[in-house]
Amino acid sequence: MTTPLRKDAARNRDRIVAVARAMVDEGTPLQLNDVAGRAGLGVGTVYRHFATPEALLETVATPCLEALAAQGREATADTDPWRALEGFLFRTVEAQVTDASLAPVAAAADDTLPHTTELKETLRSVGTALLDRARAAGAVRHEPTAADLVPLMCGIAYAVNVHGGTPADRIDTAHRYLTTLLEGLRAAPRHA
Amino acid sequence: MTTPLRKDAARNRDRIVAVARAMVDEGTPLQLNDVAGRAGLGVGTVYRHFATPEALLETVATPCLEALAAQGREATADTDPWRALEGFLFRTVEAQVTDASLAPVAAAADDTLPHTTELKETLRSVGTALLDRARAAGAVRHEPTAADLVPLMCGIAYAVNVHGGTPADRIDTAHRYLTTLLEGLRAAPRHA
Amino acid sequence: MTTPLRKDAARNRDRIVAVARAMVDEGTPLQLNDVAGRAGLGVGTVYRHFATPEALLETVATPCLEALAAQGREATADTDPWRALEGFLFRTVEAQVTDASLAPVAAAADDTLPHTTELKETLRSVGTALLDRARAAGAVRHEPTAADLVPLMCGIAYAVNVHGGTPADRIDTAHRYLTTLLEGLRAAPRHA
Amino acid sequence: MTTPLRKDAARNRDRIVAVARAMVDEGTPLQLNDVAGRAGLGVGTVYRHFATPEALLETVATPCLEALAAQGREATADTDPWRALEGFLFRTVEAQVTDASLAPVAAAADDTLPHTTELKETLRSVGTALLDRARAAGAVRHEPTAADLVPLMCGIAYAVNVHGGTPADRIDTAHRYLTTLLEGLRAAPRHA
DNA sequence: CATGAATGAGCCTTCATTCAT
DNA sequence: AATGAATGAAGGCTCATTCAT
Numbered sequence: 109m110t111t112p113l114r115k116d117a118a119r120n121r122d123r124i125v126a127v128a129r130a131m132v133d134e135g136t137p138l139q140l141n142d143v144a145g146r147a148g149l150g151v152g153t154v155y156r157h158f159a160t161p162e163a164l165l166e167t168v169a170t171p172c173l174e175a176l177a178a179q180g181r182e183a184t185a186d187t188d189p190w191r192a193l194e195g196f197l198f199r200t201v202e203a204q205v206t207d208a209s210l211a212p213v214a215a216a217a218d219d220t221l222p223h224t225t226e227l228k229e230t231l232r233s234v235g236t237a238l239l240d241r242a243r244a245a246g247a248v249r250h251e252p253t254a255a256d257l258v259p260l261m262c263g264i265a266y267a268v269n270v271h272g273g274t275p276a277d278r279i280d281t282a283h284r285y286l287t288t289l290l291e292g293l294r295a296a297p298r299h300a
Numbered sequence: 301m302t303t304p305l306r307k308d309a310a311r312n313r314d315r316i317v318a319v320a321r322a323m324v325d326e327g328t329p330l331q332l333n334d335v336a337g338r339a340g341l342g343v344g345t346v347y348r349h350f351a352t353p354e355a356l357l358e359t360v361a362t363p364c365l366e367a368l369a370a371q372g373r374e375a376t377a378d379t380d381p382w383r384a385l386e387g388f389l390f391r392t393v394e395a396q397v398t399d400a401s402l403a404p405v406a407a408a409a410d411d412t413l414p415h416t417t418e419l420k421e422t423l424r425s426v427g428t429a430l431l432d433r434a435r436a437a438g439a440v441r442h443e444p445t446a447a448d449l450v451p452l453m454c455g456i457a458y459a460v461n462v463h464g465g466t467p468a469d470r471i472d473t474a475h476r477y478l479t480t481l482l483e484g485l486r487a488a489p490r491h492a
Numbered sequence: 493m494t495t496p497l498r499k500d501a502a503r504n505r506d507r508i509v510a511v512a513r514a515m516v517d518e519g520t521p522l523q524l525n526d527v528a529g530r531a532g533l534g535v536g537t538v539y540r541h542f543a544t545p546e547a548l549l550e551t552v553a554t555p556c557l558e559a560l561a562a563q564g565r566e567a568t569a570d571t572d573p574w575r576a577l578e579g580f581l582f583r584t585v586e587a588q589v590t591d592a593s594l595a596p597v598a599a600a601a602d603d604t605l606p607h608t609t610e611l612k613e614t615l616r617s618v619g620t621a622l623l624d625r626a627r628a629a630g631a632v633r634h635e636p637t638a639a640d641l642v643p644l645m646c647g648i649a650y651a652v653n654v655h656g657g658t659p660a661d662r663i664d665t666a667h668r669y670l671t672t673l674l675e676g677l678r679a680a681p682r683h684a
Numbered sequence: 685m686t687t688p689l690r691k692d693a694a695r696n697r698d699r700i701v702a703v704a705r706a707m708v709d710e711g712t713p714l715q716l717n718d719v720a721g722r723a724g725l726g727v728g729t730v731y732r733h734f735a736t737p738e739a740l741l742e743t744v745a746t747p748c749l750e751a752l753a754a755q756g757r758e759a760t761a762d763t764d765p766w767r768a769l770e771g772f773l774f775r776t777v778e779a780q781v782t783d784a785s786l787a788p789v790a791a792a793a794d795d796t797l798p799h800t801t802e803l804k805e806t807l808r809s810v811g812t813a814l815l816d817r818a819r820a821a822g823a824v825r826h827e828p829t830a831a832d833l834v835p836l837m838c839g840i841a842y843a844v845n846v847h848g849g850t851p852a853d854r855i856d857t858a859h860r861y862l863t864t865l866l867e868g869l870r871a872a873p874r875h876a
Numbered sequence: 877c878a879t880g881a882a883t884g885a886g887c888c889t890t891c892a893t894t895c896a897t
Numbered sequence: 898a899a900t901g902a903a904t905g906a907a908g909g910c911t912c913a914t915t916c917a918t
Contacts, residue, residue: 114897117902141887150904155889157902215462252480256463260477263459270407270451285452288444292484309877333880333912342879347914498918501881525908534883539910541881599846636864640847644861647843654791655835669836672828676868693898717891717901726900731893883915894904 121157123147128168132209138165162216166224169209173227176203180234190247193238194290197261198283200231204265205282206275215262232258249295264289313349315339320360324401330357354408358416361401365419368395372426382439385430386482389453390475392423396457397474398467407454424450441487456481505541507531512552516593522549546600550608553593557611560587564618574631577622578674581645582667584615588649589666590659599646616642633679648673697733699723704744708785714741738792742800745785749803752779756810766823769814770866773837774859776807780841781858782851791838808834825871840865 127147128138136142138161144154158164179199186192204210219225236254243250252260268282319339323330330353336343350356371391378384396402411417428446435442444452460474511531515522522545528538542548563583570576588594603609620638627634636644652666703723707714714737720727734740755775762768780786795801812830819826828836844858 114900114902116896120903139887140889144905151889152891152905153903217464249480249483251476256459256473256477259459259463259473260480262462263455263457263477265455266458267448267451267455270454271448272409281448281451284443285448285455288441288452288484289481290484291441292480292482312878331912332914336880343914344880344916345878348877353913498879498881500917504881523908524910528884535909536884536911537882601848633864633867635860640843640857640861643843643847643857646846647839647841647861649839650842651832651835651839654838655832656793665832665835668827669832669839672825672836672868673865674868675825676864676866690898696899715891716893720901727893728895728901729899732898737892879916879918881915881917883913885912887911888909890908891906892904894902895900896902897900 120147120149120153124149124154124157124164125167128164129209132165132168132207135208140164160220162220165209166213166219166221169207169213170221170223170227172203172207172210173213173224173231176200177227177230177234180231180238183238184234184241189238189242189245190294193242193248196235196238197257197290198286200235200261201264201268201282201286202279204261205268205278211262211265211269214258247295248293252293260289309349312339312341312345316341316346316349316356317359320356321401324357324360324399327400332356352412355412357401358405358411358413361399361405362415362419364395364399364402365405365416365423368392369419369422369426372423372430376426376429376433381430381434381437382486385434385440388427388430389449389482390478392453393456393460393474393478394471396453397460397470403454403457403461406450406457420450435487439487440485444485452481504531504533504537508533508538508541508548509551512548513593516549516552516591519592524548544604546604549593550597550603550605553591553597554605554607554611556587556591556594557597557608557615560584561611561614561618564615564622567622568618568625573622573626573629574678577626577632580619580622581641581674582670584619584645585648585652585666585670586663588645589652589662595646595649595653598642627679631679632677636677644673693733696723696725696729700725700730700733700740701743704740705785708741708744708783711784716740736796739796741785742789742795742797745783745789746799746803748779748783748786749789749800749807752776753803753806753810756807756814759814760810760817765814765818765821766870769818769824772811772814773833773866774862776837777840777844777858777862778855780837781844781854787838787841787845790834804834819871823871824869828869836865 124143124147127143131138131143131146140154140158140161141151143164144151147154154164158167176199180196183192183196186195204214213219213224214228219228232254235257239248239254239257242248264282264285267285268278271278271281273281316335316339319335320330323335323338328334332346332350332353333343335356336346339346346356350359368391372388375384375388378387396406405411405416406420411420424446427449431440431446431449434440456474456477459477460470463470463473465473508527508531511527512522515527515530520526524538524542524545525535527548528535531538538548542551560583564580567576567580570579588598597603597608598612603612616638619641623632623638623641626632648666648669651669652662655662655665657665700719700723703719704714707719707722712718716730716734716737717727719740720730723730730740734743752775756772759768759772762771780790789795789800790804795804808830811833815824815830815833818824840858840861843861844854847854847857849857
C-alpha cells in the first residue's frame with residue numbers, strides 16, 4: 109500500500125523521530141526547524157516526512173500507544189475483571205506520566221495521522237470493554253461512564269504534573285492519585 | 301505602603317482589568333497589545349500597571365480566589381467536617397471550570413504577584429485544615445495528603461476540559477468527577 | 493479623523509515610501525523585509541505602516557494617480573471635446589509607461605486602500621465624462637464603451653513593455669500606439 | 685539530429701505535456717514538482733525532458749503557435765491583402781485570449797527552445813509580409829510598423845484580461861478591441 | 877503618567893533544483 | 898532512463914517589550 113521508504117530516506121526519518129523523541133523528553137517544544145537543525149537535515153526534509161509538528165509528535169507517541177493497546181488487549185484475558193481494569197488504568201496513567209508525548213496526543217480532539225486515530229479508538233474500546241465487564245461483575249459503581257475514562261486519566265496525569273517532583277516521585281504520585289480515584293470507582297457496600 | 305493611585309490612573313487600571321476579564325471569558329489570549337487596544341489605552345500604560353501578562357491574569361483571577369478563600373474560612377465553621385470539606389472542594393472545582401483565569405493561576409508553580417501567593421497559601425491552609433479536621437473525625441482515608449488537594453482539583457478541572465461540552469455540561473461533568481473522587485477519599489468500612 | 497502621525501513616525505513612513513518608490517523605479521519587487529532593510533528600519537515598523545505590499549505599492553502610486561485625476565478634471569474644462577479626451581488618454585498612458593507603480597494598481601480588480609479605490613473611481617468617471625462628451629459631439633464611434641477605457645490603456649502600456657526600449661523610446665512607442673488606437677476610436681466618414 | 689526517443693520515454697514526455705496543458709487550462713502555475721506528481725512520474729524525469737518550467741510551457745504552446753503560423757502562410761495566399769492581414773490578426777488575438785500558454789511565450793524577449801524562436805520568427809515574418817502587402821495596396825496607414833504587431837496583439841490580449849468576464853465574453857471583447865485598433869490601422873480618406 | 881511607534885528575534889512554510897539510488 | 902528524497906535559501910508574518918515623545 110504505502111511504498112516502503114528508500115533506505116536512506118528511512119534512515120533520515122528515523123533520525124528525525126529519534127531527535128524529536130529526545131526533544132520531547134527534555135521538554136523542548138517540537139519546532140520543525142529545530143528538529144531539522146538537530147538532525148543535521150534540511151528543513152524541507154523534515155517537512156516532507158512530517159507535514160506538521162502534530163504529525164511528528166503523534167509518530168513519536170505511537171510506539172507507546174501501541175504498547176498500551178497491546179497490554180489492554182491482554183488485560184481482556186485476565187480472569188479477574190476488576191484487576192484487569194485496574195491494571196490497564198495504572199499502565200495508562202504511568203505511561204502518560206512517564207512519556208511527555210502522550211498527554212497532548214491523548215487530550216487532542218482531532219488527530220493528524222489515521223493510525224493515531226485507530227490507536228486511540230482501540231484504547232477507548234478496550235477501556236470500555238474492561239469497564240463494562242467489571243461493572244457486569246458488580247465491581248464498579250454506576251457513575252463514571254466509558255466516555256469518562258480518557259478524560260479522567262488525562263486529568264490524573266495533569267494533576268501529577270501540577271504536583272511536580274522527580275520522575276520517581278511522579279510515578280508514585282500517579283499511583284496514589286489513581287488509587288484514590290479507583291476507590292471511588294469501586295462498587296461496595298458502604299457506610300452500612 | 302502602596303501610594304494610592306491617582307484617580308485617572310485607577311480608572312485606567314480598572315478598565316484594563318475589565319477588558320482582560322472579558323477576553324478571558326471569551327477565550328482570547330491575553331496579549332497586552334490587544335488589551336491596550338481594546339481598552340483604548342497605550343501599550344505602555346498597560347505595561348506600567350501590569351508588567352507581564354501573568355500579572356494581569358492573576359489580577360483578573362484575584363476576586364474569584366478571594367471569594368473561594370472566604371468560603372473556605374466559612375466552611376471551617378461548619379459542624380460537619382466531611383460536609384465542610386466536600387463543599388469547599390465542590391466550590392473550588394466549580395470555580396475552575398467556570399472561570400478560565402483560575403486554572404493557569406492555580407497550576408502555576410510560581411506567582412507574579414505577592415497577593416496571589418498569599419491567596420493561594422490561604423487556600424492551601426484552609427484546605428489542609430478542612431482535610432485534617434475531616435480526617436480527625438474519621439471521615440477521610442489516610443492516603444491523599446493536604447499537598448494533593450490543589451493538584452487533584454486542577455486535575456479534575458483539566459479532565460472536564462478534555463471531556464468538553466457546553467458550559468452547563470461542564471459543570472455537571474465536574475460534579476460527577478469530583479463525586480467519584482470524593483468516594484475514593486472517604487473513609488469507610490469497605491468490602492467487609 | 494485620522495490622528496496626525498507623530499513627527500518621527502511620519503519621517504519613517506516617508507522613508508519607507510521613498511525607498512519603495514526607488515525600488516519600483518529600479519524594478520525590484522516590493523518585499524516588505526527588503527524595504528525595511530533598505531530603509532534601515534525593523535520589519536515590524538514597515539508592517540505597522542503598510543500591512544501588505546499592495547498597500548505600500550498603492551501608496552507609492554497615489555501621487556501620480558492624484559495628478560492624473562487633477563489633469564482629468566481640468567480636461568473637462570477644455571472646449572474641444574475630442575482634444576480633451578485625447579489629452580487625458582495620452583497623459584494616462586504616459587504615466588503608466590513612465591511609472592511602474594501604476595500598471596499593477598490600475599489593472600488590479602480589488603484595491604487595498606480606500607483612497608486608491610476613490611482615485612480609480614474618479615479616473616473612471618472622468619474618463620466616462622470625457623468619452624461621453626466627445627461622443628455627444630459626434631467625435632467618437634459607438635464601439636468602445638467607457639468600461640473599455642481602463643483596459644485599453646492598460647493594454648497599450650503592456651504593449652509598450654513588450655516592445656521594450658529605453659525610457660525615451662517607450663514614451664515614443666506609447667504615443668504611436670495610442671495614436672493608432674485613437675484613429676480607430678475617432679468617428680469619421682470612412683471609405684466614402 | 686535528435687535521437688528518436690525510446691518508446692517509454694516518448695510516452696512519458698507526452699504525458700508530461702498533456703498534464704501541463706491541463707494545468708495551463710485550469711490556471712494552475714506550472715511547477716515541475718506538481719507536474720511530476722500529476723503525471724505519476726518522478727521530478728527528475730520531468731527535469732530530464734524539460735530543463736525549466738519555461739521549456740515546458742513553450743512546448744505546451746507549440747502546437748498552437750504552429751497552427752497560427754500555418755494559418756498565416758495560408759493568409760498570404762488570400763487575394764485581398766487587407767482581409768488577409770485582418771484575418772491573421774484576429775486569429776492571433778483569439779488564440780492568445782483562448783490559450784493561456786501563449787501570452788507569456790509571445791511576450792517573452794528570450795526563448796528557451798530554438799523551435800519556439802523559429803516559430804515566433806515565422807509569425808513575425810508572416811505578419812510583416814501581410815502588413816507590407818496591405819500597405820503596398822494602400823490599405824494601411826504608415827504608422828505602426830511590422831515590429832509593432834506582436835506588442836500590439838499582446839497588448840490587446842492583456843486588455844482583455846484586465847476587462848475580465850467569462851470565456852465567451854473574453855472572445856467578444858477581444859474582437860471589439862481588435863476591431864477598433866484595425867480601424868486606426870486602416871488607411872482612409874479621413875475627415876475629408 | 878501616558879502614549880504608541882519601533883524593534884527584531886523567532887517561527888513558519890514553499891519550491892526550484894540537485895543527485896544518490 | 899527514471900526516481901523521488903534532500904536541500905536550504907528565500908520569503909512571509911507575529912508579538913513581547915522598550916523607549917523617545
